Amino acid sequence: AAGGGRHGASPARVMAPGTREPPPEERPPRTRPTARGIAVWLISVVLIAIGFGTALTAPLALGLAGLLALLLAGAVAVWTQVVLRRATIDTSRGIRPAMPARGYAAVITVRVFGTRIPRALLTRTDATIRDHVDEHLAPRGGEVTLRAGDTGWEAAYYIEPWARGRWELGPVTLRFVDHLGLWRTTVRQQRRTTVTVGPRTVTLPFEVKHRDITDRSLGDANEAGTRTPNPDDAILREYVPGDDIRRVHWPSTARRRTVMVRTDESAPTTPVLLILDGSLIGRVPGSGRAQPRRPSSVALPRRPRITKGPSVGYEVAQWPIDLTATLALAYAAAGHRVRLEISTSPGTGLTLQAADGDIPGLLTDVPDHPVAASADDLLGTLLRTGSRSATVILGPLPPATAAMVARRAHHAPAGTLRAVVIAGTGSPGSQTAAETADELRRAGWWVVIAEPQDDLADIAGRAVAS
Numbered sequence: 001a002a003g004g005g006r007h008g009a010s011p012a013r014v015m016a017p018g019t020r021e022p023p024p025e026e027r028p029p030r031t032r033p034t035a036r037g038i039a040v041w042l043i044s045v046v047l048i049a050i051g052f053g054t055a056l057t058a059p060l061a062l063g064l065a066g067l068l069a070l071l072l073a074g075a076v077a078v079w080t081q082v083v084l085r086r087a088t089i090d091t092s093r094g095i096r097p098a099m100p101a102r103g104y105a106a107v108i109t110v111r112v113f114g115t116r117i118p119r120a121l122l123t124r125t126d127a128t129i130r131d132h133v134d135e136h137l138a139p140r141g142g143e144v145t146l147r148a149g150d151t152g153w154e155a156a157y158y159i160e161p162w163a164r165g166r167w168e169l170g171p172v173t174l175r176f177v178d179h180l181g182l183w184r185t186t187v188r189q190q191r192r193t194t195v196t197v198g199p200r201t202v203t204l205p206f207e208v209k210h211r212d213i214t215d216r217s218l219g220d221a222n223e224a225g226t227r228t229p230n231p232d233d234a235i236l237r238e239y240v241p242g243d244d245i246r247r248v249h250w251p252s253t254a255r256r257r258t259v260m261v262r263t264d265e266s267a268p269t270t271p272v273l274l275i276l277d278g279s280l281i282g283r284v285p286g287s288g289r290a291q292p293r294r295p296s297s298v299a300l301p302r303r304p305r306i307t308k309g310p311s312v313g314y315e316v317a318q319w320p321i322d323l324t325a326t327l328a329l330a331y332a333a334a335g336h337r338v339r340l341e342i343s344t345s346p347g348t349g350l351t352l353q354a355a356d357g358d359i360p361g362l363l364t365d366v367p368d369h370p371v372a373a374s375a376d377d378l379l380g381t382l383l384r385t386g387s388r389s390a391t392v393i394l395g396p397l398p399p400a401t402a403a404m405v406a407r408r409a410h411h412a413p414a415g416t417l418r419a420v421v422i423a424g425t426g427s428p429g430s431q432t433a434a435e436t437a438d439e440l441r442r443a444g445w446w447v448v449i450a451e452p453q454d455d456l457a458d459i460a461g462r463a464v465a466s
Contacts, residue, residue: 027187027188027190028085029080029081029084029085029185029186029187030081030185030186031077031078031080031081031183031184031185032183032184032186033070033182033183033184034177034181034182034183034184036180036181036182037070037073037181037182037183040066040069040070040182041066041067041070043063043066044062044063044064044065044066044067044070045063046063047059047060047062047063047066048060048063048064048067049063050063051063069180069182070182073178073180073182073183074182074183076124076125076178076183077176077178077183077184077185079124080121080124080125080176080185081185083116083117083118083121084176084185084187086116087114087115087116087117088114088115088116089112089113089114089117089174089187089189090112090113090114090189090191091110091111091112091113091172091189091191092110092111092113092191093108093109093110093111093131093169093170093193094107094108094109094111095107095108095193095195096109096257096258097253097257097258097259098239098258098259099196099197099198099253099259099360100159100161100195100197100198101197101198101199101200101201101254102161102162102163102164102197102198102199102200102318102322103160103161103162103200104160104161104200104257105158105159105160106158106159106160106161106195107156107157107158108131108156108157108158108159108169109154109155109156110129110131110146110154110155110156110157110172111153111154112129112153112154112172112174112189113153121176122153124178124179125176125177125178125179125185126147126176126177126178126179126181127147127153127174127175127176128145128146128147128174128175128177129145129146129147129153129155129172129173129174129175130143130144130145130146130172130173130174130175131143131144131146131157131169131170131172131173132169132170132171132172133159133169134167134168134169134195136161136162136163136165136167136197137159137160137161137167137169137195137197138159138160138161139160139162143173144157153174159195161195161197163197163314163368164197164198164199164318164321164363164364164366164368165197165364165365166194166195166196166197166364166365167194167195167197168192168193168194168195169192169193169195170189170190170191170192170193171188171189171190171191171192172188172189172191173186173187173188173189174186174187174188174189196361196364197364198325198360198363198364199318199321199322199324199325199360199363199364200318200322200325200456201250201254201322201325201326201329201456202254202326202456202457202460203251203254203255203329203457204326204330204333204457204460204461204464205457205461236249236252236260236261236262237260237261238258238259238260238261239258239259239260239261244261244357245357245358245361246356246357246358247261247262247357248260248261248262248357248360249261249262250328250329250332250333250360251329251332251333254329271336271337271338271339271389272331272336272337272338272339272389272390272391273339273340273341273385273389273390273391274324274327274328274331274338274339274340274341274359274390274391274392274393275340275341275342275343275378275381275382275385275390275391275392275393275394276320276321276324276340276341276342276343276393277320277343277373277375277378277392277393277394277395278342278343278344278345278352278373278377278378279343279373279374279375279377279378279395280320280393280394280395280422281317281320281321281342281366281367281373315453316452316453317368319422319452319453319454319456320393320422320452321363321366322456323393323420323450323456323459323460324340324363324393325359325360325363326456326457326460327391327393327460327463327464328340328359330460330461330464331391331464332356334464337355337356338355338356338359339353339354339355339356340353340354340355340359340362340363341353341381341385342362342366342373343373343377343378343380343381344373344377345373345374345377346377352366375397375398375401376401378392378394378397378401378405379401379404379405382405382408383408389416389417390416390417390418391417391418391419391420391463391464392405392417392418392419392420393419393420393422394419394420394421394422394436395421395422395424395433396421396423396431396432396433396435396436397431397436397439398431399431399435399439402431402435402436402439402440403439405440406439406440406442406443406445407443408443409440409443409444409445417444417445417446418445418446418447418448418463418464419437419440419445419446419447419448420447420448420449420450420459420463421433421436421437421440421447421448421449421450422450422451422452423449423450423451423452424451424452433449434449437449446463448462448463
């Protein structure tokens with residue numbers, strides 16, 4: 001996967017939000033004069049030299065006062081260093097929401113704690129926290145400096161991730177400066193936190209009815225395997241470390257911007273298959289590949305908001321994945337079990353499959369570079385699954401492949417096969433999006449034609465409701 005922050009784990013595996021790795025050996029505290037302290041020392045030496053040379057008491061007194069201030073501040077710095085050497089200091093970070101989506105802001109809370117830390121350390125020094133932010137987690141990566149609160153070392157800031165993946169926060173640098181600003185003592189904490197950033201999703205502006213996406217030929221809606229969502233079926237609570245990620249209730253998570261999990265999942269649901277054409281991943285119409293590029297003129301946000309993204313090309317390449325995630329969210333909200341497959345060529349060795357709660361992890365870890373896949377691989381995936389209810393996100397197909405995909409509807413009940421054809425993404429020799437859509441419609445598919453960067457809520461809503 002692109003980017004040094006991505007892990008090489010299985011794409012369908014979702015790590016616990018805010019996972020921390022054991023920190024390496026911490027660096028001992030270091031005390032150094034500040035730029036102001038060096039300037040005061042130089043000026044004091046010059047004033048003392050002038051006082052002795054001219055026998056004037058004023059320059060001599062000012063010079064000695066400057067040196068005395070340096071000595072007093074130095075004594076506080078030495079005391080601070082001794083205290084920090086004896087203390088046991090650690091850091092933790094809280095992420096809200098625990099699994100932020102690409103393009104949405106998240107709040108990071110940094111807390112410093114430990115043992116044998118006197119409260120006088122806060123009153124006798126100005127404490128600041130400097131946290132390193134990966135460039136994929138903010139439009140402008142680097143370090144963010146926060147002032148510790150009066151009641152303890154805890155501060156919060158916003159990040160605005162613009163790329164999917166697993167990115168790191170840290171290390172943390174604690175800096176203690178005397179009130180005169182002449183000496184500083186720094187402690188570097190190597191503790192790092194992994195932030196899992198999923199694809200951008202939107203909540204549909206209407207409630208998806210169960211009948212809109214249920215196999216209409218299956219008979220009675222009350223038979224085994226189907227149900228109408230009942231609020232009593234899912235008693236929700238906030239995520240706590242250790243919860244099974246498969247119990248996450250994604251509609252409530254998207255609405256509340258915090259991870260919610262189910263406490264009861266006993267009711268059976270209708271399975272729905274999502275198929276994403278692997279050839280769409282990482283492709284920009286007319287260019288072939290999307291290169292992530294961070295924006296250069298946007299600062300860290302002070303309040304949650306949606307960005308316009310790092311570049312038009314990168315956003316276009318991410319759009320099919322964002323649409324897939326939004327559709328999975330809509331189907332789950334209607335009470336369906338969801339399974340996702342991404343078509344790939346057999347020679348790649350990739351198995352891009354996930355179900356229910358594992359889908360966000362799979363879409364998070366899908367690489368930004370194009371996946372080796374063709375129209376024939378998409379057809380093979382569709383035929384192999386044999387699902388009675390499927391939604392396919394694909395590009396324009398070659399005529400022969402489009403005809404074979406269309407015939408797939410002959411083996412499925414009416415209204416159960418749906419397709420979103422993304423215009424401008426076909427390979428050489430493919431039909432236009434309209435031609436592929438017409439071929440599928442004639443065979444009984446429900447088809448929506450979309451342009452990259454169309455409104456996600458509009459396209460997803462048209463895809464799930466007839």
